[in-house]
Amino acid sequence: xxxxARSIKSAPRETRxxxxxxxxWLIMLAVACGAIVVFFxxxxxxxxxxxxxxxxxxxxxxxxxxxxxxxxxxxxxxxxEPFMRYLLNSAIVASIAAVSSVVVSSLAGFGFAKYQFxxxxxxxxxxVGILMVPFQSVVVPLYVxxxxxxxxxxxxxxxxxxxxxxxxxxxxxxxxxxxxxDYIDAARIDGAxxxxxxxxxxxxxxxxxxxxxxxxxxxxxxxEFFWPMVVISSPLMKVVTMGLMSFTNMYFIEYNLxxxxxxxxxxxxxxxxxxxxxxxxQAVVMSGLKG
Amino acid sequence: MRQWFRIAFPKNYLxxxxxxxxxxxxxxxxxxxxxxxxxxxxxxxxxxxKIAPGGAKEFVGLRLYExxxxxxxxxxxxxxxxxxLLFSVPTTVILALAVALGLNRITSLKWRNLWAxxxxxxxxxxxxxxxLIWQWIYDPIYGFLNYALSFVGIPPxxxxxxxxxxxxxxxxxxxxVRIGFDTMIFLAALQSIPEEYYEAANIDGASAIQRLxxxxxPLLNSQIIMVCILELIFNFKIFDQVYATTQGGPAxxxxxxxxxxxxxxxxxxxxxxxxxxxxxxxxxxxxVTLLQWxxxxxxxxx
Numbered sequence: 023x024x025x026x027a028r029s030i031k032s033a034p035r036e037t038r039x040x041x042x043x044x045x046x047w048l049i050m051l052a053v054a055c056g057a058i059v060v061f062f063x064x065x066x067x068x069x070x071x072x073x074x075x076x077x078x079x080x081x082x083x084x085x086x087x088x089x090x091x092x093x094x095x096x097x098x099x100x101x102x103e104p105f106m107r108y109l110l111n112s113a114i115v116a117s118i119a120a121v122s123s124v125v126v127s128s129l130a131g132f133g134f135a136k137y138q139f140x141x142x143x144x145x146x147x148x149x150v151g152i153l154m155v156p157f158q159s160v161v162v163p164l165y166v167x168x169x170x171x172x173x174x175x176x177x178x179x180x181x182x183x184x185x186x187x188x189x190x191x192x193x194x195x196x197x198x199x200x201x202x203x204d205y206i207d208a209a210r211i212d213g214a215x216x217x218x219x220x221x222x223x224x225x226x227x228x229x230x231x232x233x234x235x236x237x238x239x240x241x242x243x244x245x246e247f248f249w250p251m252v253v254i255s256s257p258l259m260k261v262v263t264m265g266l267m268s269f270t271n272m273y274f275i276e277y278n279l280x281x282x283x284x285x286x287x288x289x290x291x292x293x294x295x296x297x298x299x300x301x302x303x304q305a306v307v308m309s310g311l312k313g
Numbered sequence: 314m315r316q317w318f319r320i321a322f323p324k325n326y327l328x329x330x331x332x333x334x335x336x337x338x339x340x341x342x343x344x345x346x347x348x349x350x351x352x353x354x355x356x357x358x359x360x361x362x363k364i365a366p367g368g369a370k371e372f373v374g375l376r377l378y379e380x381x382x383x384x385x386x387x388x389x390x391x392x393x394x395x396x397x398l399l400f401s402v403p404t405t406v407i408l409a410l411a412v413a414l415g416l417n418r419i420t421s422l423k424w425r426n427l428w429a430x431x432x433x434x435x436x437x438x439x440x441x442x443x444x445l446i447w448q449w450i451y452d453p454i455y456g457f458l459n460y461a462l463s464f465v466g467i468p469p470x471x472x473x474x475x476x477x478x479x480x481x482x483x484x485x486x487x488x489x490v491r492i493g494f495d496t497m498i499f500l501a502a503l504q505s506i507p508e509e510y511y512e513a514a515n516i517d518g519a520s521a522i523q524r525l526x527x528x529x530x531p532l533l534n535s536q537i538i539m540v541c542i543l544e545l546i547f548n549f550k551i552f553d554q555v556y557a558t559t560q561g562g563p564a565x566x567x568x569x570x571x572x573x574x575x576x577x578x579x580x581x582x583x584x585x586x587x588x589x590x591x592x593x594x595x596x597x598x599x600x601v602t603l604l605q606w607x608x609x610x611x612x613x614x615x
Contacts (some may be wrong), residue, residue, distance in 0.1 A: 049419070060434070060435065136334070139334045154602045155349045
């Protein structure tokens with residue numbers, strides 16, 4: 023009697039527990055399916071890049087390429103366009119932007135975080151206020167300037183508006199703020215100059231923030247399209263995003279070539295991204311939590 | 314003023330230190346001043362001048378505003394942009410929230426990280442590459458999407474070449490690119506919610522939906538508002554995806570504000586008209602940002 027009563031009593035609890043396990047699996051399944059859908063375009067791009075032109079025009083569509091090791095599209099991309107040059111241009115511009123951003127932002131971050139000069143808070147607020155100015159609103163005067171300075175179609179011209187970002191200053195200020203003032207004072211007592219403190223005390227203690235900024239800024243500059251479109255006109259100065267576009271300027275877009283070029287353009291950034299994802303996520307969360 | 318003079322010509326150690334601090338921020342200030350503030354002022358100035366191709370300027374008052382703001386192509390572009398963001402902003406935010414809630418329930422750290430990084434991957438891709446991959450998927454004849462839809466009996470659609478479908482199709486690309494970014498923000502916020510709240514709710518017998526409604530969503534309130542605003546700004550400035558694929562077509566059905574600004578300035582070299590649009594974009598986004606600051610003043614406290 024007693025055992026029956028107990029089993030009756032415990033039955034709903036058990037089914038509830040089972041249901042909870044089921045729900046957990048359902049959630050896992052839904053998340054996984056979504057992830058696969060999101061990932062699919064990458065897969066499709068890679069698969070297409072291995073097909074020949076007649077293959078991609080087959081009806082009905084055939085998913086797998088005839089030869090999984092057909093790399094002729096990749097060879098053709100470099101033959102058809104100076105794609106190596108595009109990659110190089112992007113790499114140069116993105117590296118300069120990333121490094122300059124780290125240098126200027128960490129200096130500014132140090133100044134804003136650890137010094138008391140008149141007008142500091144107002145100036146910092148003004149810097150944050152810059153976030154409200156969309157780049158597209160200043161692009162015409164910037165173009166005129168670049169024209170006047172003779173910087174159209176040069177690396178300097180492409181990289182100029184990208185040298186520092188508000189995000190960087192913000193990130194570095196927040197990171198430097200957490201360094202105890204005692205460290206700085208100790209260095210001062212030892213007779214270090216302010217600049218020496220910056221290099222020997224500040225920079226080594228904010229390595230994670232520096233890594234984050236380097237990666238994010240490199241990524242942003244590499245993916246930049248609007249401004250390069252404005253300043254660049256000669257074929258050899260094109261950056262990689264513009265290089266991709268040169269495979270679309272035909273009556274019939276050869277998607278087998280285009281996807282191969284897209285793979286080449288995405289791959290460097292994706293590799294950096296996957297290996298250093300922790301830092302990128304940190305930056306995103308930080309930009310998110312702070313606005 | 315006196316203070317500034319003392320810092321410019323420091324006599325004692327403390328003033329010298331203040332000067333060092335100011336000198337540290339100076340490069341950044343000069344940069345922002347010359348790349349954002351000065352050009353912005355110039356943009357506003359240009360919007361009152363008629364500029365001949367040779368460079369001769371003529372003050373015309375509000376005539377350019379009158380011209381641009383009564384032009385139907387301008388308002389079509391504004392309408393298209395608004396439609397695009399009405400498609401993409403709610404979709405991105407709701408999907409990202411759902412994904413973050415799902416990811417948050419996965420206990421295995423390894424799996425959670427794997428799925429999360431798959432959602433995050435498109436964020437690293439350039440918008441140009443993203444849009445071109447999607448253009449291939451959307452291809453009316455050889456594209457994968459029509460192929461997949463044929464299994465559920467849906468006839469081939471024209472997607473980017475259709476007047477009605479081009480905007481949702483481009484909006485979907487934006488959703489794809491942005492979903493991971495928003496998911497990360499939500500996930501970080503979810504993980505900062507103390508487990509005790511849920512335990513207390515469980516003791517009180519709250520259902521899963523009640524926990525979502527009364528604990529999770531109120532605590533995510535500020536992140537949700539912020540993500541909405543970020544998406545609003547991002548999608549309002551949409552350019553790359555459109556320019557790489559339809560270039561505003563078919564028949565102007567996907568022309569956006571920034572696209573029109575670009576064409577006006579760098580195809581037709583009408584800097585004055587383009588500056589009016591630049592001022593319009595600036596003012597609109599400033600209002601949006603100010604709205605954000607207003608809304609942010611009301612965080613949920615527990």
